[in-house]
Amino acid sequence: MGYTKIICKILEIPVRAEDTEAQTAESSRVEAEDPNSTNAESQNDGTGTAEESVEAKPGEDESTEALSCDKTDGCILGAGHEGDCVAEETEALSEEAGKAVDSFNGAGTAEQPYIISSAEDLKLLAQKVNGGDSAYNKAYYQLTADIDLVGSAENQWTPIGTNANPFTGTFIGTGFTISGLYIDDPEMECAGLFGKISSPAKLVGITVSGATVHGKSNVGTIAGSAFTGTVENCKVIGQIDVSGNYMVGGMFGGGYASITGSSVEATDGSTVSGIYKASDLEGDNVGGLIGFRGEGAISTSNCSVSGVTVAGTRKVGGVVGSAYADNHIENCSVSNVSLVCNAPYDYAKKYSVKNQLCVGGIVGLF
Numbered sequence: 001m002g003y004t005k006i007i008c009k010i011l012e013i014p015v016r017a018e019d020t021e022a023q024t025a026e027s028s029r030v031e032a033e034d035p036n037s038t039n040a041e042s043q044n045d046g047t048g049t050a051e052e053s054v055e056a057k058p059g060e061d062e063s064t065e066a067l068s069c070d071k072t073d074g075c076i077l078g079a080g081h082e083g084d085c086v087a088e089e090t091e092a093l094s095e096e097a098g099k100a101v102d103s104f105n106g107a108g109t110a111e112q113p114y115i116i117s118s119a120e121d122l123k124l125l126a127q128k129v130n131g132g133d134s135a136y137n138k139a140y141y142q143l144t145a146d147i148d149l150v151g152s153a154e155n156q157w158t159p160i161g162t163n164a165n166p167f168t169g170t171f172i173g174t175g176f177t178i179s180g181l182y183i184d185d186p187e188m189e190c191a192g193l194f195g196k197i198s199s200p201a202k203l204v205g206i207t208v209s210g211a212t213v214h215g216k217s218n219v220g221t222i223a224g225s226a227f228t229g230t231v232e233n234c235k236v237i238g239q240i241d242v243s244g245n246y247m248v249g250g251m252f253g254g255g256y257a258s259i260t261g262s263s264v265e266a267t268d269g270s271t272v273s274g275i276y277k278a279s280d281l282e283g284d285n286v287g288g289l290i291g292f293r294g295e296g297a298i299s300t301s302n303c304s305v306s307g308v309t310v311a312g313t314r315k316v317g318g319v320v321g322s323a324y325a326d327n328h329i330e331n332c333s334v335s336n337v338s339l340v341c342n343a344p345y346d347y348a349k350k351y352s353v354k355n356q357l358c359v360g361g362i363v364g365l366f
Contacts, residue, residue: 108139113172117145122178126160129167130195137161138168143176143206151182151212159183159195159224166198166227173205173234181211181221190224190253191215191244197257201229210238217281218253219244219291226255226290234262240308243273245281247291249321250308254285254292258299264288266307274312274321276344286312287321287364288337295324303332311340313347314357317364327366334361 104114104121116122128136151157161167171194183191190196191213197203203222211221218224221236225247236251247254250264250272274283274291285292288305292315305319315322318334341348341359351357358365 104141106142108136108141110140110170113140113142113170116141116143116147116171119147119149122147122149122160123158126158129161130158130165132165136169137165138200140170140172142172143174143178146177147179149178149180149182151180153182153184155182156185157181157183157193159188159190159192161190161195161197161223163190163196163225166196166201166225167194168198168201168229170202171204171206173203173207175205175207177207177209177237179209179238181208181213184212184214186214186216188215188219188224190218192220192222192224192253194223196225196227197223197229197255199228199257201257202232203229203234204232205234207235207237209236210240211236212241213243214241215244215253217244217246218255219248220250220252222251223255224253226252226257226259228255229257231257231259232261236264236266239267240264240270240272242271243275245275245277245283246285247321248272248274248286248312249290249292250288250305250310252290254290254294256294256296256298259290259303260299260301261303262289263304264306264308265304268307270308272308272310273342274316275342276313276347282347283313283342284315285321285364286310286315287317287319288334289319289332291315291321293320293323293327295326297326297328298323299328299330300332301328301330304334305337306335307337309338309340311342312364313341313343314351314359315364316341316359318361320363320366322358322365323363329363329366332362337361 106112106114108114125141149157178193181193193208206222208221213219213221215224219242221240221242222234234251240250242248242250251262272286272288274286276283288308288310289303293300300320303319310316310318316339318337318339319332320329323329339359341357343357348357
């Protein structure tokens, strides 16, 4: 049977931030994230068949000992050459797999989306979108194979979409899985497979398996900022390690996009953590699915979270960290989720007096 465990752990660590009024600070932070605010975007702007033949060895009859290699139809092997074709083919495929691609198959339309079948394709997508190529950031893409990004400290992922150039197209996962996502950059804003998406962006059926994502603000696995747009039937599975200083979530850091039918199904040892760093980077707005939902008619429906520990200083929720006026959260659930308040002592003392630590099973602050 599922359970939700809530733990409040107060640490005696002094807070260096000035003791400003919480409500004033939070109002300015919410305004900066509101898509209806004139300041929102300005504050977020950042940045054919091949044939080969092998000559017969000296003294051998070429008519019987020659090796013919057809990479489409296979190999016809002469005596003593049984392994040669396999070795050459393996080497050729290995070299091909590591090559950067400079174009996509497909037309980028709803009828003929661009095909994404390799890590190199995904990297090209990030390059095109982040470079501000509008023909690509608003196009249609379809995943046609499982992809391992083989992430590590030496091979970190560059998110698709930035504050300045968000992804506004459609990406269809088609039931395939993207694994090996790795980002470890304490100064990165909008950290995830996608950095930032914005309307009319649509993410459908994307599955991310196993991820390490450490950033500064707007930190998630599928996207750091689901600013506006639509998310449907996406999934995060396996062991995840997600952390940041503001707006952190198991799937998305924060945003106003509608989210439906999506889930975080993590394995033991998975964590989503907000970490106090400084004023306005306070380790708050942390959720198992998404950390922050601003004001407006925003829908989060038929979503679930399981198997993860969600920790932060305040506004910590099993599904949503914080959700403001006019949010609609329906048919969402948690199971086997632990919630932890990790606020430093002075910080916790300050906000507990004002009843603003806010840790909740489904939503931290609503």
